[in-house]
Amino acid sequence: MTQPHLSVAVTLVPRSHMTQPEANSVQGQIQKAILAICLRKPAQGTTPYAPSFVGQAFLNEGVLKLWCYDDKALSWLQEIIPRLKSPRKGTGLTVIRQADIPVRIRSALYVPDFTEEIAILQQKRSIQNPWYKVSSWTLYTFKRTNSNPPGDFPVLGIPTEKKRTKEPQRNPGKGKESLILHRIHLYSVLRRRRTQ
Structure with missing residues (x-):
């Protein structure tokens, strides 16, 4: 079972609800970033790292919910998300804990x-x-x-x-x-x- 701090979500900044096409755009960019890591030739004597996630990401409560496999995957996600192109003009992207999503x-x-x-x-x-x-x-x-x-x-x-x-x-x-x-x-x- 995933630890609570590994249950996260990608949201727009300032906070606003994503649409399904916007969530698809973010998810697609995450997948491309992971694929780029896998296709990159590693330095000699090193083992490449690509983050793993549990289950399937999906849009819920206006955010894209994900479950990181471990702390390393969470750190990677927190680093990459702000650098992705936001699907909505005038906004950015960030990672929050699912526990912080308003009831x-x-x-x-x-x-x-x-x-x-x-x-x-x-x-x-x-x-x-x-x-x-x-x-x-x-x-x-x-x-x-x-x-x-x-x-x-x-x-x-x-x-x-x-x-x-x-x-x-x-x-x-x-x-x-x-x-x-x-x-x-x-x-x-x-x-x-x-x-x-």
């Missing part, structure tokens, strides 16, 4: 009367609800309903430690979504208290 609560959000793209919904949530760090949420699934009125039904992973930066102003006539998000926050708080 998330799976939450469903229904947004009525919305027919735009999911990226626009993300932007709308961020602007309408500035007391939440929406960029830290994970989108698990997304479904568009055919009901009348139509709407969107995303299932999200919301970090349990996220708190509002300020209280939302109460305005009964506006913001159905704000009310829903506030309920999600209250549910998260109540769930934490029950498990403490």
